[in-house]
Amino acid sequence: MNQSGLPTPPPTSATSTTNPAQSSSNAAGQSASDVSLGSIVTTITSASSPSQLNQYLRSCASKDVREVLLASILPGSQDPLTLLNVRDHTLGMLYILSARLHTVASDKPLWHHVEGFCRDFIPEHARVAPDRVTLLATGIRQFAEAEGNPKLAIAPLSDLLVKYPPTLSHLTTIHPIFLTICVATRHFTAAIPVLAHSITTIDFSLSDLTYHDNLIYHYAGGIAFAALKNWSAAEELFEICASSPGSAASAIQMEALKKLALVQLIYRGKVRPSPPSKYMHPILMRLFKATPYSNFMNAYPLQRDYLRTIVENEQQLFANERTLGLITQALDRAPRWAIKKLTTTYLTLHLSDIGREVGISDENEVKSLILSMIECSEISAELSADGTVSFSDPPVKFEKTDVDRVLAQAQQQDALLVRLEKEMERNKEYLIKAVKSKDDAAWGPSMDEDGAFGDRPSGNWTEDMSFS
Numbered sequence: 001m002n003q004s005g006l007p008t009p010p011p012t013s014a015t016s017t018t019n020p021a022q023s024s025s026n027a028a029g030q031s032a033s034d035v036s037l038g039s040i041v042t043t044i045t046s047a048s049s050p051s052q053l054n055q056y057l058r059s060c061a062s063k064d065v066r067e068v069l070l071a072s073i074l075p076g077s078q079d080p081l082t083l084l085n086v087r088d089h090t091l092g093m094l095y096i097l098s099a100r101l102h103t104v105a106s107d108k109p110l111w112h113h114v115e116g117f118c119r120d121f122i123p124e125h126a127r128v129a130p131d132r133v134t135l136l137a138t139g140i141r142q143f144a145e146a147e148g149n150p151k152l153a154i155a156p157l158s159d160l161l162v163k164y165p166p167t168l169s170h171l172t173t174i175h176p177i178f179l180t181i182c183v184a185t186r187h188f189t190a191a192i193p194v195l196a197h198s199i200t201t202i203d204f205s206l207s208d209l210t211y212h213d214n215l216i217y218h219y220a221g222g223i224a225f226a227a228l229k230n231w232s233a234a235e236e237l238f239e240i241c242a243s244s245p246g247s248a249a250s251a252i253q254m255e256a257l258k259k260l261a262l263v264q265l266i267y268r269g270k271v272r273p274s275p276p277s278k279y280m281h282p283i284l285m286r287l288f289k290a291t292p293y294s295n296f297m298n299a300y301p302l303q304r305d306y307l308r309t310i311v312e313n314e315q316q317l318f319a320n321e322r323t324l325g326l327i328t329q330a331l332d333r334a335p336r337w338a339i340k341k342l343t344t345t346y347l348t349l350h351l352s353d354i355g356r357e358v359g360i361s362d363e364n365e366v367k368s369l370i371l372s373m374i375e376c377s378e379i380s381a382e383l384s385a386d387g388t389v390s391f392s393d394p395p396v397k398f399e400k401t402d403v404d405r406v407l408a409q410a411q412q413q414d415a416l417l418v419r420l421e422k423e424m425e426r427n428k429e430y431l432i433k434a435v436k437s438k439d440d441a442a443w444g445p446s447m448d449e450d451g452a453f454g455d456r457p458s459g460n461w462t463e464d465m466s467f468s
Helices: 020-027 037-046 050-059 063-070 090-102 111-120 130-146 150-163 174-184 188-195 211-227 231-243 251-268 282-289 292-299 304-313 315-320 324-343 351-358 363-375 400-426 428-434
Strands: 348-350 380-383 388-392
Touching: 037 050, 037 063, 037 090, 050 090, 063 090, 090 111, 090 130, 111 130, 111 150, 130 150, 130 174, 150 174, 150 188, 174 188, 174 211, 188 211, 211 231, 211 251, 231 251, 251 282, 251 292, 251 324, 282 292, 292 304, 304 315, 304 324, 315 324, 324 351, 324 363, 348 351, 351 363, 351 388, 363 380
Parallel strands: none
Antiparallel strands: 348 388, 380 388
């Protein structure tokens, strides 16, 4: 044992020095028996350069042997994590924790080690090994699911996600993992601090990202916002997912397109002609037009009886696809949007005429609906004693603070677009691809292939979504 209480490594040429770079250069010539967990821990505690330590940990043994060693414990049943400090040994603890969470036969780390690491690690050191950060995040999720308590992963993943990237506008592999856990456990509000930051930067040196990480993050974010009835935010995220460019359409984009249409019906009363078709794979719109969602959208909001017929006939499909809650809310709001349509055509209408137009036979129900819409400022109208409703244009009100806020947001967006444009113009790979066929950039599997939703998120995270 040395003075620090760690086992003294055998006096080989690879461990006779504390220089990780020299250890790394000799590691390739070592046999597996020359490397032990004790020698690895000693190197971790004596390393002064994260990049050199990372090189040593990657090459000290073959992958399988290395992972088994990192997932083991020291002689005398001593946990190596108790000998390391998060602030001083971020990279070493990252390797050990990620290995132990993924090695089946290993002793899993005490949960307080996981929580402490995610709370106190040094981001700059962890960024040296982005693949291990992904392993840690997936391991945390798998550990919580194995314990039968998926929500256990929310707090440490949140800490990891907030600290790891330079800003929350940088997309990482942690984003989709964290969001799917929040959705699966219905802890939607836990995702709001992350979702409040729009993704503007993709840095492959920061995370080993895939195309589906982007899709899943925005899709799960849309689900979270829809469940919280934040329709404008849900619309934006579903739209980003559905319109993310790629040479092959993904099944998750089709699901996002369905939910985007329903959210727009609830929020706007119609599906607006966006996103532009040039940003969306053409097969998506062709397939969408063959679904009951398209029929529902085309009949909305005036043909209420036909809308009910669609819901009754396709109820099982909507339930299986977890859209029945959105369908029900859209159907409930149909009379309100139908009345708003009438205000663009008529100046006055009797309650009975309004009821006939929107499909409500009870005049008292129509009266209550009109009064509710007036109270909520959804329409500008007056109801006379004889049941006549007089519509008028709502007064336009602008506050100086509102104008200033909109101008400031426009300036920020303009500056961001200019910066992104300049970055893209400096990207040689982008310039080369820009002059080639769109089919050259083959992102992601097609809808007909297995694994359309990727491998990282858990399999049942959308099963209980009813949006009710």
